[in-house]
Amino acid sequence: xxxxxxxxxxxxxxxxxxxxxxxxxxxxxxxxxxxxxxxxxxxxxxxxxxxxxxxxxxxxxxxxxx
Numbered sequence: 726x727x728x729x730x731x732x733x734x735x736x737x738x739x740x741x742x743x744x745x746x747x748x749x750x751x752x753x754x755x756x757x758x759x760x761x762x763x764x765x766x767x768x769x770x771x772x773x774x775x776x777x778x779x780x781x782x783x784x785x786x787x788x789x790x791x
Contacts, residue, residue, distance in 0.1 A: 762788055
């Protein structure tokens with residue numbers, strides 16, 4: 726909500742960051758690097774997460790339970 730209250734230039738920058746952060750490849754890399762669950766379903770189809778699912782089946786179970 727705070728990003729909508731600022732000046733237009735700041736809003737544009739905030740939305741650009743959200744677009745960047747929500748790209749499947751970026752979500753997947755963040756999930757692999759941090760161990761946090763992916764925040765988008767599209768990220769689950771990326772090669773990075775598919776590899777992680779193969780290497781760590783327990784991680785896959787956690788993602789499926791979301």
